[in-house]
Amino acid sequence: MPAARIAMVRLLVGLYGCIYLVVRLPHFWSYGLDDLDRFVPVGVVAWADAPMLPELYRAILLVTVALSFSFFLGVRHRVLAPTYALGLLFCLTHSNSWGKILHTDNLFLLYVIVLAAAPSADALSRDALRRQAKGTDPPPEDGRHGWPIRLMTLVCAVAYLLAGIAKLKNSGLDFAQGDTLRNYVAFDNLRKLQLGSVYSPIGAWLLPYAGFFSMLAWVSYVLELVAPLVCFWRRAGRIWCVLVWGFHFGVLVLMAISFAFQLTFIAFAPFFDVEKLATRKRVKALLERLRLVPAQTG
Amino acid sequence: MLGGARLAALVFSVGFLAIAIYPAQWDANDDSFPLSNYPMFSQGRPSPDIVLTHAVALTDSGERVPIEPMVSAGNREVLQSMRTIELGVRSGADAFCQEVAARAREAGLNASIGAESVEIVTQRWDAVAYFAADDGDAAREGTDRRVHARCDL
Numbered sequence: 001m002p003a004a005r006i007a008m009v010r011l012l013v014g015l016y017g018c019i020y021l022v023v024r025l026p027h028f029w030s031y032g033l034d035d036l037d038r039f040v041p042v043g044v045v046a047w048a049d050a051p052m053l054p055e056l057y058r059a060i061l062l063v064t065v066a067l068s069f070s071f072f073l074g075v076r077h078r079v080l081a082p083t084y085a086l087g088l089l090f091c092l093t094h095s096n097s098w099g100k101i102l103h104t105d106n107l108f109l110l111y112v113i114v115l116a117a118a119p120s121a122d123a124l125s126r127d128a129l130r131r132q133a134k135g136t137d138p139p140p141e142d143g144r145h146g147w148p149i150r151l152m153t154l155v156c157a158v159a160y161l162l163a164g165i166a167k168l169k170n171s172g173l174d175f176a177q178g179d180t181l182r183n184y185v186a187f188d189n190l191r192k193l194q195l196g197s198v199y200s201p202i203g204a205w206l207l208p209y210a211g212f213f214s215m216l217a218w219v220s221y222v223l224e225l226v227a228p229l230v231c232f233w234r235r236a237g238r239i240w241c242v243l244v245w246g247f248h249f250g251v252l253v254l255m256a257i258s259f260a261f262q263l264t265f266i267a268f269a270p271f272f273d274v275e276k277l278a279t280r281k282r283v284k285a286l287l288e289r290l291r292l293v294p295a296q297t298g
Numbered sequence: 299m300l301g302g303a304r305l306a307a308l309v310f311s312v313g314f315l316a317i318a319i320y321p322a323q324w325d326a327n328d329d330s331f332p333l334s335n336y337p338m339f340s341q342g343r344p345s346p347d348i349v350l351t352h353a354v355a356l357t358d359s360g361e362r363v364p365i366e367p368m369v370s371a372g373n374r375e376v377l378q379s380m381r382t383i384e385l386g387v388r389s390g391a392d393a394f395c396q397e398v399a400a401r402a403r404e405a406g407l408n409a410s411i412g413a414e415s416v417e418i419v420t421q422r423w424d425a426v427a428y429f430a431a432d433d434g435d436a437a438r439e440g441t442d443r444r445v446h447a448r449c450d451l
Contacts, residue, residue, distance in 0.1 A: 027374045037389040038382060043331045089332065096331040098373075099381035109332045110318065117310060147307045151314060158318045163336035170326045171342035183343040186425035194352050194421075196366035197376035204429040 001146035003123040003139065004275035007074070009149065010120035011292075012266045012274065013111050014072030017088070020108070020260065021065045031095045032058045042101060043093040052094065061091050071116070073290065074125020085109075085116035108261040110155050111270075118148035124278060124292045132294065152270040153237065157227040160244065164224030176221050182213035188255045203254035220247055234271075241268035346426040351383050351446070353398050355413035363411055369401045383418065387446050391418055395447035408451050418446045 021028070032054035033039075039051045051057070064087030070080045092105050121127045122139050131138065167175045174180055185203045192199040206212060223244055230240040248262040261267045277283050278293075287293045321328075321335040329337055353370035354362045367379030371386075386394030399416045407413040421440040431437035 030373050038385050042329075043333070046330075093331050098378060099385055100375075100378045101329050101331050101334070102375070102377065103334060103336055103338055106332045106334055106336075114314065144303060144307065147311055151311045154315055155318050158315065159334075159336065162319070162322055162334070163340070165322055166326065166335050166337045166340040170337065170340040174342045174344070175340070178342070178344055179346070180343045181339075183346045183425065184339050186346050186429060187343065187348045190348055190423060190425040190428055191350050191380065192376055194350055194364050194423075195376050195380055196352075196364035196370065197379075207426050207429050 001143070001149060002141050002275050003119075003145045004278055005273065006115070006118060006120045006145045006148050007122065007124035007128075008274040008277055009111075009152070009269050010074065010115045011072065011124055012269050013108070013115060014068065016108065016261060016264060016266050017068040017112065018072050021068050025061075025065065028061055028091060028095050029058060031098060032061075033098070038098050040099045041097045043096070044089060045093045045097045051097070057091075057094060060087055064088055064091050071112070073292065074121030074127050077116075077119075077121035077125065077127050081116035081121070085113045088112055104257075104259050104261070107156060107159055107267050110159075111152055111267075114148050114151050114155065119144055120148060124287060126291060129291060129294065149270045150231075153231050154228070156267060156270070157231050160224045160227040164221060164227070167221065167224070176214060176217040179210055179213070181217040181220075182207060182210050185213065185254050188257070192256060198256050200254055200256040203256075206254065216250065219243075223247055237271045241265075241271050244268070346424050347422060348425045349420065349422045349442070350380070351387055351418070351420040352380070353383060353395075354417050354419060355402060355407055355411060355451075356415045356417060356448075358412040358414055362417070363413070365398065365402065365407070365416070369405045369407065370398055372397075372401060387418060387420075391446035392449070394418060395449040399449045399451055403451055413451055415448055415450045417448045420444045420446065 034051055034054055036050055041048060041051075045051075052060075064084065067080055067084035067087055070076065071084045088109055092109055096102060096105075119139065122145065128138065171180060185200075186207050189199040189203050223240065227240070230237040245262060245265055245268065248259045251257050251259065252263065278287060284293070288295050317333065321330070321333050324335045326335070326337050326341065329335060353365040355365050356362060367376050368374055371379035371382035373379050373382060383394075386397070395416055395418050398418070402408075402413060402416055420442075421444075422442040423440040424437060427437040428440075
C-alpha cells in the first residue's frame, strides 16, 4: 500500500484535530474544575480520586492543541505524535469525567492513537521532506503502510457493531419494531428545548409519522450489525460509508446531534484511495505551501 | 517489511482491536471513554414520557424561560449541563440555585429577558404530545412539577 495513503489519512485526521481543538477550546477549557462533587472519572482519569489541578489540566490542554499542529504537519512524528495521542487521550477523557459521557470523539481519538503508532509521516510530511533534503531514501512501500489503514477500518466497523449489539442486548428488536426511536427523537428534542439549547424542529415536525421512524430504526440496525462484513469487500465498504454518513446526517437533522468527525467524512477516509487527493492541483499547491511536498520548480 | 516490524504491527493491531471490542461484554450501564459499548439510545423507550430537572428563569411577564447551558451549568454542552444540574440538586439545591443566579446576573438575563428569579425544577412531559400541542395547551405545561429551589436575581 502506498505511504501516501496513510499519510493523507494523517493529514485529514490531523487537520480535523487542529480545527476541532481550537474551535472547542473554550468548551474543553471549562472543564478545568476542582469540584469533587461533580467529578465522575472514567477511563485513564479513573486512576485518580480527584480531578487534576485546573491549571495543570489547562496547561496539558494547551500543549495538546500545539501538538495537534505538529501531528498534522508530520513534525518529529516518532516522538511528538505519541505525545499528542497521550495528551488528547487525557484531555478528552478528562472532559468526559463530569457525569456525562459523550460518544462523538471516540473514533477520532482511536484513529489518532493508531496513526501516532504507525509510520504515517513517511510521506506528505515535514519529516519526509527533511529526509529527502538529507538525501536519505524514503522507506519502501510495503506492508508497513497498510496495516494501520486496515486497523482503522476495523476499529470503525467495531464501533458501529458495538452500537448494534448494545441495541440488541438492551431492547432487542423492539428498538426497530416499536416506537422507541420516535420516542427518543421526541425525548431528545424536548430535553434540549427545556435545557435552553438548540433542538431540531424538523425532528419534532416528523413525530406524527411513526412508520418513518420505524424504518429509520431498521436501517440503523442493519448498518450497525453488518459493519464488520463490509471491511472485507472494498466496494461494499465504500457504499456502507456513504450510508452511515447519511445515518449521521439524519441524526443531525432529526436530533441536532453532530457527530462532526463522521459528518466531515474523515472518519471514513481509510476506506478510500485518499492519496489521490494529493494529485489534485489545488491540494498539491496547498501541500507545497505547507512544505509537506517538495516545491515544483519551473 | 522486516520480520520484527511485521510482528510488532501484528501484535499492536490484534491487541488494539481486542481492546476496542472488549466493551461488548459490558453491562449497559458500564460505559467509559474512549472505550465504549455505545449504549446511547439503545434502551427500549416504549413511553414518550420524560422527567427532566432543569433551570428556568421567571420573567417579569410571568413567563418561564429555560436557561441556556452556559448559564445553568457553566458549560456549553447541553447533555453535560443536564448532568451538572442533577448533581447540583443532589449536592444542595439552594446553593446550586445561587450559583446559577450568579451566572444569570453576569450574563445579564435580567436586562435581556426581564428575568426576576431562577428556579431549579423537575417536571414530567409526554414528549410526543408536547410537540403536537399548541402554546398554552396542558401538554406544554407538563405535570408533577417539583421546585427544588428558587432564588432572586
